[in-house]
Amino acid sequence: MKAFSPKLFKAKAVRAKPVDREGAEQAGLMRELERCLPAVFDLIYHVPNGGHRVKAVAAKLKAQGVKPGIPDLVLNMARGGYFGLYIEFKATPPNDAPVSPSQQERLRKLNEQGYLAIVCRGHFDAMEQIRAYLRLAPTVVAA
16 A cells, blocks of 8 residues: 655646737727727727637638738828728837738838838837828819
């Protein structure tokens, strides 16, 4: 018979929950747009393209047209000769993530197609860029 040897209880390391700083800052931007620029708030939307998903859901979304690198925010207002504004939103440094190669490529392609596609680092940068975009004259399309 085996001798009883008590095992000491070893506490598991407690991990802090990850903080979605980018998401929180982007939500703050949307609240400010709703309050200060309701016409922009009405025409801007978030593309929920990122995030971690189980493989089955990821495959289903890919089949439905989800593509890597699509910017986070789209403003359907034509200004300054552009057809609209795309914003790749990153958190304020030092919590910002790098712009991935697929994001860089997508921004380049959107710019080539007549959109203004930019990277904004944080709520205040995005608000400043949106205000600058709104100061541009409305784009006129000749029929």
